[in-house]
Amino acid sequence: MIFPLALGLCCNCTITYWIMYTLVFMFVTIYQACLGLMAGLELNHLIYPLEARTAPSGCSLLPHNHYWISSKRIVTQDGVISGAVEIKDGKVFSLVKEEDWHGYIRNGHIVDFGEAVVMPGLIDVHAHLDDPGRDDWEGFPSGTRAAAAGGITTLIDMPLNSEPSTVSVETLKLKMNAAKNRIFVDVGFWGGLVPDNALNATALEGFLRAGVLGLKSFMCPSGINDFPMTNITHIKEGLSVLAKFKRPLLVHAEVQEDVVGESVEDDKNDARLYSTYLKTRPPSMEETAIRNLLTVSENTRAGGPSEGAHLHIVHLSDAQSSLDLLKKAKGRGDSISIETCPHYLSFSADEIPDGDTRFKCAPPIRDADNKEKLWEALTGGDIDMLSSDHSPSLPDLKLLQEGDFLKAWGGISSLQYVLPATWTSGRKYGVTLEQIASWWSEKPAKLAGQHLKGSIAVGNYADIVAWDPESEFDLDENHSSYIKHPSISAYMGRKLSGKVLATFVRGNLVYKEGEHAPAACGSRLLAQ
Numbered sequence: 001m002i003f004p005l006a007l008g009l010c011c012n013c014t015i016t017y018w019i020m021y022t023l024v025f026m027f028v029t030i031y032q033a034c035l036g037l038m039a040g041l042e043l044n045h046l047i048y049p050l051e052a053r054t055a056p057s058g059c060s061l062l063p064h065n066h067y068w069i070s071s072k073r074i075v076t077q078d079g080v081i082s083g084a085v086e087i088k089d090g091k092v093f094s095l096v097k098e099e100d101w102h103g104y105i106r107n108g109h110i111v112d113f114g115e116a117v118v119m120p121g122l123i124d125v126h127a128h129l130d131d132p133g134r135d136d137w138e139g140f141p142s143g144t145r146a147a148a149a150g151g152i153t154t155l156i157d158m159p160l161n162s163e164p165s166t167v168s169v170e171t172l173k174l175k176m177n178a179a180k181n182r183i184f185v186d187v188g189f190w191g192g193l194v195p196d197n198a199l200n201a202t203a204l205e206g207f208l209r210a211g212v213l214g215l216k217s218f219m220c221p222s223g224i225n226d227f228p229m230t231n232i233t234h235i236k237e238g239l240s241v242l243a244k245f246k247r248p249l250l251v252h253a254e255v256q257e258d259v260v261g262e263s264v265e266d267d268k269n270d271a272r273l274y275s276t277y278l279k280t281r282p283p284s285m286e287e288t289a290i291r292n293l294l295t296v297s298e299n300t301r302a303g304g305p306s307e308g309a310h311l312h313i314v315h316l317s318d319a320q321s322s323l324d325l326l327k328k329a330k331g332r333g334d335s336i337s338i339e340t341c342p343h344y345l346s347f348s349a350d351e352i353p354d355g356d357t358r359f360k361c362a363p364p365i366r367d368a369d370n371k372e373k374l375w376e377a378l379t380g381g382d383i384d385m386l387s388s389d390h391s392p393s394l395p396d397l398k399l400l401q402e403g404d405f406l407k408a409w410g411g412i413s414s415l416q417y418v419l420p421a422t423w424t425s426g427r428k429y430g431v432t433l434e435q436i437a438s439w440w441s442e443k444p445a446k447l448a449g450q451h452l453k454g455s456i457a458v459g460n461y462a463d464i465v466a467w468d469p470e471s472e473f474d475l476d477e478n479h480s481s482y483i484k485h486p487s488i489s490a491y492m493g494r495k496l497s498g499k500v501l502a503t504f505v506r507g508n509l510v511y512k513e514g515e516h517a518p519a520a521c522g523s524r525l526l527a528q
């Protein structure tokens, strides 16, 4: 106003000039704002009203629905970048490299992890949470809190060790109810392939339609009464039904051999010695099971009668004959994947103290040479992925006082510690962050049919872990453990590297340095 008057113009002219000036000013402002928006410069102005509307739900420790996670080391499908991940409505909205983001994020909320690693959340395709029915062994609340504290954003629950086992539509419903409002990370469910349903295609189809992500079977006794073992005919039939749904069959590949039991008794071995237990489950048990499996896995090849089905070998321990057979079958086009677990990569038979039944699992942890070979196979790509096979029980069942390896319940408890355990041993083998993300996120997501999970990519769920590979900690009773019975974990007493700092599930900050979000907002994942 001062400007036109000062020029000495008439009153009418001044008003006209003022209107024009205002119009031009408004036009320029709007134009600049549009330009800014297109360049992402003023994005923050949009954020604040959005954030103000986000009601605190208890699902997240962060009261933002739209924010950025920044770090110098973000593991993406295009390598490790320095920059930021934009999260909006639970998904990855954009990925910005550091050199491109100046001015991009002015006032938006940034969670900066500095030099710490930002990686896709771990997907554990093999965990026994024992709920319903045996939640005194673990249970959904403690198990999924432990998962969150360990950087696991999704886990697929095994169909056995709960009571009842998940082997039908009805028992899946019980699982779903047990998980409802009690899970802190996303949880999917494998269904059991057992003799009762294996030869009943209608029952199996109904079970798969109800949403189990795939099936799991045992080729030896599972130790659980309502989860009997399957023979190769059951497995063949199971694969043919799975083919229609394009879902996998996971197999515990060990078969019992009569000769083994005799040799242990004959030798009068000491049950407190790990070597005694090791003799009861030699590599030939895995090898024979795998030989049998390969007679039907050829059906999964392109053009084969069960094309679309997939065979997944859980917790491979034998890195010799069994692995060689599987490599050949993969090479000839059978649809097969292999998992092993951090305990087979971290421990070797000769280190297991007498009577320390925390280390008892099946198949067993073998010698140091086998461990080296497992690492070779994993880093070389012959083993596809890792899982925890978290299989806890009541401490009493581990018979820690007697230390009887033959009578103690088997299973390693590890859920919360698998990331540091993998990293602690893996760094000696030059393992990269991309490999960790591939073994723990990308490949497991594919196996479980989770197409919007497994990598930090635009459009995917914002399932993310931030962790510090350089940070060491003692895993002792002073460490905050969330699994129900930390004392029975084989990792207790170890020094581990790689501290989980924060875990995000679908954009919700569910865990941050010892604190969990109060509400259990994990999703139950059913196959569509």
Ligand SMILES: NC(=O)NC(NC(N)=O)C(=O)[O-]
Binding pocket: 128, 160, 161, 222, 223, 224, 252, 315, 360, 361, 362, 363, 389, 391, 410, 411, 412
């Ligand atoms: N009933 C079980 O939990 N078994 C598990 N036990 C192990 N791995 O020792 C398994 O996955 O085989």
Ligand SMILES: [Zn+2]
Binding pocket: 252, 314, 315, 362
């Ligand atoms: Zn098993």
Ligand SMILES: [Zn+2]
Binding pocket: 126, 128, 158, 389, 390, 391
């Ligand atoms: Zn298991």
